[in-house]
């Protein structure tokens with residue numbers, strides 16, 4: 001079986017355009033930075049293992065950056081932040097699906113630090129970037145009812161937001177396509193208008209999703225095929241934003257790129273490698 005798998009892989013690699021797979025540099029970006037998370041006193045971990053024609057993503061879901069107080073004491077966010085045992089299986093070589101697919105609740109991607117990426121909806125199918133705004137911490141994440149910390153909108157502690165720099169990878173979707181930040185190769189800050197319905201586009205022949213500063217923030221649908229054993233929910237609860245009961249809970253997200261690195265409201269600190277608010 002193993003021999004068959006390797007033989008298949010060798011043939012597969014010769015016939016498939018490798019530009020569709022994550023590069024070694026992209027895979028190397030998946031690390032949990034040296035940081036003890038405040039609620040759990042744990043260090044995050046994340047790994048990507050190649051196995052025949054799949055990549056196995058594993059993490060404990062512990063963020064490698066500052067987090068809010070998620071110990072059950074906060075009235076606005078009663079959830080605890082708890083260690084997870086995450087395993088997701090994605091195609092090593094992503095392929096476009098014949099039809100794009102709506103996004104289920106729960107994990108739809110994994111950030112470079114092993115934290116789950118969720119769809120842009122709250123449990124009532126409202127825009128989570130608005131309705132959950134006051135539940136999100138300084139890095140715009142929060143735990144769900146099972147303690148799983150996740151991002152619905154820009155994970156702003158994971159990347160620099162300087163306008164002049166092309167964004168780096170910030171995660172991978174469960175269909176295998178990479179997720180990049182909002183600044184394009186030519187310095188353009190991307191908006192919905194630049195992207196397709198799934199919030200992505202091709203760059204140098206490779207499809208990428210992009211995190212942007214407006215709904216659907218990270219992904220709008222799956223552009224690629226998701227494996228049947230991916231390890232995520234199958235059914236989609238929300239296909240579009242509900243028109244009812246969607247009162248914003250805060251000011252919403254605003255994470256425009258910053259022209260002057262010395263004067264950004266929020267910076268990625270390269271010394272400590274952690275996001276620090278200047279506010």
Ligand SMILES: [Zn+2]
Pocket residue numbers: 118128132142143144150152
């Ligand atoms: Zn949430």
